Amino acid sequence: xxxxxxxxxxxxxxxxxxxxxxxxxxxxxxxxxxxxxxxxxxxxxxxxxxxxxxxxxxxxxxxxxxxxxxxxxxxxxxxxxxxxxxxxxxxxxxxxxxxxxxxxxxxxxxxxxxxxxxxxxxxxxxxxxxxxxxxxxxxxxxxxxxxxxxxxxxxxxxxxxxxxxxxxxxxxxxxxxxxxxxxxxxxxxxxxxxxxxxxxxxxxxxxxxxxxxxxxxxxxxxxxxxxxxxxxxxxxxxxxxxxxxxxxxxxxxxxxxxxxxxxxxxxxxxxxxxxxxxxxxxxxxxxxxxxxxxxxxxxxxxxxxxxxxxxxxxxxxxxxxxxxx
Amino acid sequence: xxxxxxxxxxxxxxxxxxxxxxxxxxxxxxxxxxxxxxxxxxxxxxxxxxxxxxxxxxxxxxxxxxxxxxxxxxxxxxxxxxxxxxxxxxxxxxxxxxxxxxxxxxxxxxxxxxxxxxxxxxxxxxxxxxxxxxxxxxxxxxxxxxxxxxxxxxxxxxxxxxxxxxxxxxxxxxxxxxxxxxxxxxxxxxxxxxxxxxxxxxxxxxxxxxxxxxxxxxxxxxxxxxxxxxxxxxxxxxxxxxxxxxxxxxxxxxxxxxxxxxxxxxxxxxxxxxxxxxxxxxxxxxxxxxxxxxxxxxxxxxxxxxxxxxxxxxxxxxxxxxxxxxxxxxxxxxxxxxxxxxxxxxxxxxxxxxxxxxxxxxxxxxxxxxxxxxxxxxxxxxxxxxxxxxxxxxxxxxxxxxxxxxxxxxxxxxxxxxxxxxxxxxxxxxxxxxxxxxxxxxxxxxxxxxxxxxxxxxxxxxxxxxxxxxxxxx
Numbered sequence: 145x146x147x148x149x150x151x152x153x154x155x156x157x158x159x160x161x162x163x164x165x166x167x168x169x170x171x172x173x174x175x176x177x178x179x180x181x182x183x184x185x186x187x188x189x190x191x192x193x194x195x196x197x198x199x200x201x202x203x204x205x206x207x208x209x210x211x212x213x214x215x216x217x218x219x220x221x222x223x224x225x226x227x228x229x230x231x232x233x234x235x236x237x238x239x240x241x242x243x244x245x246x247x248x249x250x251x252x253x254x255x256x257x258x259x260x261x262x263x264x265x266x267x268x269x270x271x272x273x274x275x276x277x278x279x280x281x282x283x284x285x286x287x288x289x290x291x292x293x294x295x296x297x298x299x300x301x302x303x304x305x306x307x308x309x310x311x312x313x314x315x316x317x318x319x320x321x322x323x324x325x326x327x328x329x330x331x332x333x334x335x336x337x338x339x340x341x342x343x344x345x346x347x348x349x350x351x352x353x354x355x356x357x358x359x360x361x362x363x364x365x366x367x368x369x370x371x372x373x374x375x376x377x378x379x380x381x382x383x384x385x386x387x388x389x390x391x392x393x394x395x396x397x398x399x400x401x402x403x404x405x406x407x408x409x410x411x412x413x414x415x416x417x418x419x420x421x422x423x424x425x426x427x428x429x430x431x432x433x434x435x436x437x438x439x440x441x442x443x444x445x446x447x448x449x450x451x452x453x454x455x456x457x458x459x460x461x462x463x464x465x466x467x468x469x
Numbered sequence: 470x471x472x473x474x475x476x477x478x479x480x481x482x483x484x485x486x487x488x489x490x491x492x493x494x495x496x497x498x499x500x501x502x503x504x505x506x507x508x509x510x511x512x513x514x515x516x517x518x519x520x521x522x523x524x525x526x527x528x529x530x531x532x533x534x535x536x537x538x539x540x541x542x543x544x545x546x547x548x549x550x551x552x553x554x555x556x557x558x559x560x561x562x563x564x565x566x567x568x569x570x571x572x573x574x575x576x577x578x579x580x581x582x583x584x585x586x587x588x589x590x591x592x593x594x595x596x597x598x599x600x601x602x603x604x605x606x607x608x609x610x611x612x613x614x615x616x617x618x619x620x621x622x623x624x625x626x627x628x629x630x631x632x633x634x635x636x637x638x639x640x641x642x643x644x645x646x647x648x649x650x651x652x653x654x655x656x657x658x659x660x661x662x663x664x665x666x667x668x669x670x671x672x673x674x675x676x677x678x679x680x681x682x683x684x685x686x687x688x689x690x691x692x693x694x695x696x697x698x699x700x701x702x703x704x705x706x707x708x709x710x711x712x713x714x715x716x717x718x719x720x721x722x723x724x725x726x727x728x729x730x731x732x733x734x735x736x737x738x739x740x741x742x743x744x745x746x747x748x749x750x751x752x753x754x755x756x757x758x759x760x761x762x763x764x765x766x767x768x769x770x771x772x773x774x775x776x777x778x779x780x781x782x783x784x785x786x787x788x789x790x791x792x793x794x795x796x797x798x799x800x801x802x803x804x805x806x807x808x809x810x811x812x813x814x815x816x817x818x819x820x821x822x823x824x825x826x827x828x829x830x831x832x833x834x835x836x837x838x839x840x841x842x843x844x845x846x847x848x849x850x851x852x853x854x855x856x857x858x859x860x861x862x863x864x865x866x867x868x869x870x871x872x873x874x875x876x877x878x879x880x881x882x883x884x885x886x887x888x889x890x891x892x893x894x895x896x897x898x899x900x901x902x903x904x905x906x907x908x909x910x911x912x913x914x915x916x917x918x919x920x921x922x923x924x925x926x927x928x929x930x931x932x933x934x935x936x937x938x939x940x941x942x943x
Contacts, residue, residue: 164739171648172664182682189685240577268767270795275588362567392675394770420677442681453670
């Protein structure tokens, strides 16, 4: 009877192993502490401003902390609009690039292209900002103008104060807009999304690919019926990670937009704003209370990206393709 | 370029194109799964010519459109329409869709890569004005005003600041990051899974929030001044999750058979980590570190909040503002003066060269195969043996000479002479060692270059035997 009970195993660790495990656990604890301190400190510093503003912090558009009127309604909407424009442009580009790398590119240049995508992710954001401000701004306004002329009846493409029949109207109303900032951010986040999508596309099982082709499918038929369903989780997760990055982008947005503190739903029109560029713009001249208000804005941004990231990693981890990555 | 719907049933090869030995299937050729047929080329070329002509007609005669972007857009749409009509003439509907998608995917990929190339080239071309001046690299901006020509002033202060800040950040993040990555992999528990979740969520921490955190804690609460050290702390907070995540992925790729073999031979956990896991994943870990460095070097917003701004060279990270390259770019282009903007673009080019160099190094290290590493280690051993053999008698002679001078030293009353002698005796082996080290480094460099060239050649000839460790930091 007693033979059925398995012998309990005891592990007697070497002192070196005990030390290693201790140090490693210590490293983990330190990192966890640092990461939680980020949230704790922001919340601690933000408490003062939040206790003054209360719920109006979410609904107020103006940003005048020292007169008591401040809220993130305008900047938050601006941030989300810029991020959505960026994702809307970046996701098709990323899907195309990821499919090209995994399915269409000649095998010889494939690893080179993968390296190139990684390199794109490492290009400093200030360089993208320079490009956006000095090149794109001047060259994209005719396109903005055309979109607003053609699709102006859709509210978000409308531009105030422009007479469509005036051929000599100035184009400055189309500069420094959400649209231009969104394009620049799109090219910054496209590599990250591409890199995640490429990874899941490449993991699509060979047997199923061969099966689809053997049944007479075209290459696109195979991609549509095997690769994309397999990589769906990774595609959604990659998009959300890109969205998280787009929300937090500072310098490139700061260089391009001209800040306004009203909710600006017209993405083609001059004037936009974002939480991160608000912080970069105002932290220098802020009073102590103003700094606290900026911390509250930063905390909002932090919580928003954190939620999106948790969601993204959950989606990726649950999908069939993400289980091994 | 085509996968035709009709597939010959005779070919027994797999779709990956694995070669079946000649003897087993005499007379059968490997089926080509991709290849360009003459009709594809003709229809694509025809559609391209037709769309160009049509767009020209539209632009010059009919529509009130103008501008290169509009021209490209219209031409592209026309091309797609014409091409699908041409393909539809002799193919079935699935094939037509396949072709349209093929063109679309190529276009999207081309747009992404062309934009990357353009962003890089644009900065270098605009900065080319400032780059040829030697003073751009050897002076700071303390004596140069906004109206001064490019032959005055430079970005030495920013280069020095970037290097100091990134070195401090690396001194913090490398030990902490690698320890944590090891913890996540080697000490699995509920707690380590929790840490991993947090770290993964923090990889997309907005960089301005990292700056804000250091600003709120170290500068406002603890009363530190804005300094290079505060900036490196902010960069560290941003780099840490990125490094941990990519190192974690690399460590997970170490084959468990190796670990089991090590444990099975009686090694403890620490010995397994030190002798098996770390050496196996070394190149991947180095790649992870370098990629995190490339990200950290280019961040502007954390530095903007924490380092302060100065136009002069400051080598002390603890006191006074210290500017870095991205921050310098940001400040330069704020000015309306063309020379300052040119300096900004020049600085951007310098920054990009640094990032590019880091990247190339990461690729070379990440692309190393075990075989190449083994060969190099062997060469190193042989070299050290070759160096050490002649050095040994020399060292013996020096030691003997030193011993022989002992009575003289005792006899001599002058401390200076004694000091000089012992200094020389101490210096001679030191000099020999330094010489050997320099020779070793040169040799090492040469073997790195040779191995790199060989690696390139072998990649050109065939695909490498192991794919380079890739990092996909989100």
